[in-house]
Amino acid sequence: GAGVSQTPSNKVTEKGKYVELxxxxxxxxxxxxxxxxxxxxxxxxxxxxxxxxxxxDSGLPNDRFFAVRPEGSVSTLKIQRTERGDSAxxxxxxxxxxxxxxxxxxxxxxxTVL
Amino acid sequence: xxxxxxxxxxxxxEGRAANLPCNHSTISGNEYVYWYRQxxxxxxxxxxxxxxxxxxxxxxxxxxTEDRKSSTLILPHATLRDTAVYYCIVxxxxxxxxxxxxxxxxxxxxx
Numbered sequence: 565g566a567g568v569s570q571t572p573s574n575k576v577t578e579k580g581k582y583v584e585l586x587x588x589x590x591x592x593x594x595x596x597x598x599x600x601x602x603x604x605x606x607x608x609x610x611x612x613x614x615x616x617x618x619x620x621d622s623g624l625p626n627d628r629f630f631a632v633r634p635e636g637s638v639s640t641l642k643i644q645r646t647e648r649g650d651s652a653x654x655x656x657x658x659x660x661x662x663x664x665x666x667x668x669x670x671x672x673x674x675x676t677v678l
Numbered sequence: 679x680x681x682x683x684x685x686x687x688x689x690x691x692e693g694r695a696a697n698l699p700c701n702h703s704t705i706s707g708n709e710y711v712y713w714y715r716q717x718x719x720x721x722x723x724x725x726x727x728x729x730x731x732x733x734x735x736x737x738x739x740x741x742x743t744e745d746r747k748s749s750t751l752i753l754p755h756a757t758l759r760d761t762a763v764y765y766c767i768v769x770x771x772x773x774x775x776x777x778x779x780x781x782x783x784x785x786x787x788x789x
Contacts, residue, residue, distance in 0.1 A: 568721075595775070606765055606779035607722065620774045655721055663775060665712070669721030 566590060568670035570656050576676045577646055585641040585673045589658030595619075596639050597667065598631055599655040607655055613639060614661070646677045681705065681768040687784040690760075696753040698783050700766030703747045709770045711742060712777065713751045715762040722765065722779075725751065756787045 569588040577583055589596050595614050599607035609623040613633045624630070628646075633639040643650055653672040659665070683701045690696040702711060712727040726733055726740045728749075733740045739752040753760055765782040769775065 606781050609776050666724040
């Protein structure tokens, strides 16, 4: 489809393991955002890219979290030494540029850390 | 932190207008008001946005007060499919372009 695609849709891992979550934005969208959402809460901003560079990473909770977007399209969110508190739905969104209106969200990747 | 405050929940009868309020008393002159909604287990969906004039599209109307310190999202004829969490967001047009979501209003449309 032509929407934002996130993989995997579900990931179960053990505490301490490394996890990668992938986001394929809509073709031509230069801005890409990562959020995480815990049950009953609104989406929590993590980081956004304009092109290949991270324009604002102020929401990354600690240095276990890292995101890349090497070619300005696909992005990967990387979580090292996962903890149970990292369990959440990780949402990706994109739009035509950081100063344009509508954000298009994917369906999210549900991460469960046992 | 979110720059907006919304009631945690509201009910609306099917077919009636749903009016969802939002306070953003610290809004700056270059900041837009955005509305998104999230239906259970889906990603948020854009509804509408505005700066100072009222806006209308096929989904909803956005009414912004003259002092811009509050706004109301209006769903003119609510249906059961409009049951969702509605988020009001204030976002700037310079510096950082991040969208900060609050906890939103859980709207339940009743048959």
